[in-house]
Amino acid sequence: MTEEQYRKKMQRRKEVQEQRLQERSHEKGLIIVHTGNGKGKTTAALGMVLRSLGHGYKVAIVQFIKGAWEPAEKAVFSLWPAQLEFHAMGEGFTWETQDRQRDIETAQVAWNKALTFVRNPDYKLVLLDEVNVALKLGYLTVEQVLSGLDEKPADSHLILTGRGAPPALIERADLVTEMTLVKHPFREQGVKAQPGIEY
């Protein structure tokens, strides 16, 4: 292809791109799901939190499984005291607590806390971290979560992370990404969780 042919081809491609952008005309508060067995579900949600904070939006994070933030995450989150609310409401995985009834009660408390942010139009983005795991373990019901989604203001975004997102949630969501594990050094090389990468 000559340089001139190349330029013409790209000129046409540009027109197609511009046409596409025109068709994508409206804004909408999204229900976003990050699921799958690969890494990056929470991490990608944190990237959206970061962008939203950069826009000056108020953001809330509720963590459903872990009972405390990792120190590095806490240090970073604390940089936005007026914009960011973050609550670690879990008590650990079920094999850590070993008490199913208590796990259910803990998840229900977290869910009620989450709802206060989901309903509140001041929060442009709400991240329900690992909520899909609480659903998968039966600590929360799908009906209860879907009914909570109804309370989201039209222009707020909500992210639900964790493996095993139930089909009814995927059906309901606007943007769903499955993080697919291709290679992982935990499994294949016996490498442990490392600062900056996993926490």
Added chain:
Amino acid sequence: MTEEQYRKKMQRRKEVQEQRLQERSHEKGLIIVHTGNGKGKTTAALGMVLRSLGHGYKVAIVQFIKGAWEPAEKAVFSLWPAQLEFHAMGEGFTWETQDRQRDIETAQVAWNKALTFVRNPDYKLVLLDEVNVALKLGYLTVEQVLSGLDEKPADSHLILTGRGAPPALIERADLVTEMTLVKHPFREQGVKAQPGIEY
């Protein structure tokens, strides 16, 4: 299952988990690839950047396709002047520039800039954003990038993002996640790119 049976089952699961953690004994600077057609490749890398900054590490970001940072990203990145270097070295997609030779030169300049961070042991994490796209378009060669990976210090992490990561790069990487598009509101609902989510 009685509460007691449940407790015993989770007790056994806890032992398995602890055994696994013991087997994952060492640390290693990772070559990480985020690829696939889904959303979250750059966003998940930004989450790792955030965690690393929280640990006090120095981090560098080189963006290979776009020529400028989005204002919200720039505002956030600027919070860590002593820890974070960020450079947008591209000039846009090939249908924007319409000049293949210039695109190649631009990518080569970006690659040389990236190498100065990749080699430098002061940088614990280096993010080469959209570098896979530059590879896919032939602006950089796979051999050149693989040879650059050889220069990474043993305990530094390197993230390469973008769709279409070449097989030789996946083979070489330690941690590979494919972001798989399940549902996307651009395509299905004509929703446009929104602040906090896409930029």
